[in-house]
Amino acid sequence: TKQIPEIKMIDSTFNVVTEGYNFVGKRMAQLETDVFEARILGKKMIVMTGRDAAELFYDESKIKREGAMPKRIQKTLFGVNGIHTKDGQKHKIRKAMFMSMMTEERLAHLRTILQEEWKRKGLEMEQKKRAVLFDESEELILRAMCRWTGVPLTDAESWRRAYEVGVMIDAAGGVGKRYREGEKVRTETEGWIQEVIEAVRDGRMQAEEGTPVHTVAFHQEEGELLDAHMAAIELLNVIRPAVAVARFVAFAALALQNFPEWKNRLGTTKELNNFANEVRRFYPFTPFLPAVVKEDFEWKGYQFKEGRHVILDVHGINRDPRIWEEPETFNPDRFNDFVDDRFNFIPQGGGDPDTGHRCPGEPIAVMIIEESVRYLTENLSYYVPEQDLTINMVRMPTLPKDRFVMDNIKVKGK
Numbered sequence: 569t570k571q572i573p574e575i576k577m578i579d580s581t582f583n584v585v586t587e588g589y590n591f592v593g594k595r596m597a598q599l600e601t602d603v604f605e606a607r608i609l610g611k612k613m614i615v616m617t618g619r620d621a622a623e624l625f626y627d628e629s630k631i632k633r634e635g636a637m638p639k640r641i642q643k644t645l646f647g648v649n650g651i652h653t654k655d656g657q658k659h660k661i662r663k664a665m666f667m668s669m670m671t672e673e674r675l676a677h678l679r680t681i682l683q684e685e686w687k688r689k690g691l692e693m694e695q696k697k698r699a700v701l702f703d704e705s706e707e708l709i710l711r712a713m714c715r716w717t718g719v720p721l722t723d724a725e726s727w728r729r730a731y732e733v734g735v736m737i738d739a740a741g742g743v744g745k746r747y748r749e750g751e752k753v754r755t756e757t758e759g760w761i762q763e764v765i766e767a768v769r770d771g772r773m774q775a776e777e778g779t780p781v782h783t784v785a786f787h788q789e790e791g792e793l794l795d796a797h798m799a800a801i802e803l804l805n806v807i808r809p810a811v812a813v814a815r816f817v818a819f820a821a822l823a824l825q826n827f828p829e830w831k832n833r834l835g836t837t838k839e840l841n842n843f844a845n846e847v848r849r850f851y852p853f854t855p856f857l858p859a860v861v862k863e864d865f866e867w868k869g870y871q872f873k874e875g876r877h878v879i880l881d882v883h884g885i886n887r888d889p890r891i892w893e894e895p896e897t898f899n900p901d902r903f904n905d906f907v908d909d910r911f912n913f914i915p916q917g918g919g920d921p922d923t924g925h926r927c928p929g930e931p932i933a934v935m936i937i938e939e940s941v942r943y944l945t946e947n948l949s950y951y952v953p954e955q956d957l958t959i960n961m962v963r964m965p966t967l968p969k970d971r972f973v974m975d976n977i978k979v980k981g982k
């Protein structure tokens with residue numbers, strides 16, 4: 569067996585924090601390898617990149633999730649002990665609950681809701697004349713997702729709730745105050761959703777069958793309902809990541825600004841879909857994913873020991889030159905002849921969403937980007953004032969600095 573190249577540092581946490589999205593790629597290039605070992609957050613970890621590493625990462629006979637996700641990320645981003653942390657049969661039963669929400673009919677309903685919400689938002693933004701697209705998108709998506717899932721949301725609370733969900737997402741890579749804020753708003757938001765679950769269960773609130781709130785409230789495992797708090801965590805695992813798509817909406821607007829030649833190439837369903845996928849590939853979002861070696865095995869001559877933590881370089885795989893021709897070029901057309909093998913395009917995880925941990929929300933994320941790009945290009949005219957739109961690659965998750973300010977906003981063809 570070969571020795572896994574090692575970073576000779578007592579602990580690389582500092583470098584992860586100070587280099588962010590660039591940490592893995594930089595080491596891979598320096599060591600000319602697809603795998604290296606480093607000590608991060610006090611643990612020895614195998615960091616891996618490339619399509620084959622993704623395939624390994626999603627092989628459940630070799631890799632598990634139990635004990636992988638740092639508690640601080642559970643306490644802000646995902647909720648403690650939710651689906652992300654489960655393995656085997658427990659995971660499959662829980663996952664089926666999420667997948668059952670994604671029927672063609674339910675997704676078509678979400679598209680209609682998104683179109684209605686964009687119409688409303690367009691008028692609202694026209695009134696304001698000047699608006700921050702990222703913030704507006706978070707609020708719009710929260711409204712849409714509450715309607716779709718069946719969670720009541722009043723006009724008076726939508727901005728505050730959207731802000732709080734946004735803080736939860738933003739806190740994921742944070743330390744100190746940013747982390748504590750995230751933990752606090754998660755507790756509050758879980759309380760809000762738990763109250764809805766309880767109201768649905770004891771009949772104080774009507775929930776239509778087939779809506780996610782109904783699905784989660786009455787989902788059973790071994791003949792038992794989920795604990796109400798866990799149910800809240802999982803319903804939030806639908807709403808929160810959708811709100812996170814606001815980042816991709818801001819990135820999509822940035823792409824329209826920086827690569828305007830694509831604006832009149834969005835007419836067909838395929839073109840719009842290609843554009844959304846290229847936004848998911850090109851712009852940084854999920855940096856890496858954590859897991860644990862289930863039992864000893866050998867891979868490409870390297871020894872993987874049971875219990876060793878592993879990290880998959882999601883960001884790097886989006887820019888891997890062995891998968892993507894000219895990866896640093898924004899080119900939606902690349903998806904015309906792209907052959908997806910489940911491990912080569914993984915901005916939201918790889919493998920099979922039905923059985924593995926791959927994100928169940930990809931159709932929702934793509935749809936939100938598509939409908940946003942459609943509205944921005946077909947129905948809105950706006951001016952992009954002088955601002956700082958640089959993307960800080962050290963901050964995780966990141967965003968164009970000024971969150972995409974738009975000015976002189978007008979709804980077209982009124």
Ligand code: HEM
Binds near residue numbers: 651930
């Ligand atoms: C899992 C990314 C949107 C629900 C994941 C994973 C990633 C991811 C990287 C982990 C895959 C793994 O552990 O192997 C994203 C990104 C999104 C997004 C970047 C858009 C900004 C959504 C949406 C939903 C959703 C809209 C709504 C249903 C989930 C759930 C899981 C998950 C429930 C856990 C799946 C499991 O552990 O089996 N997502 N996601 N995500 N995502 Fe998403």
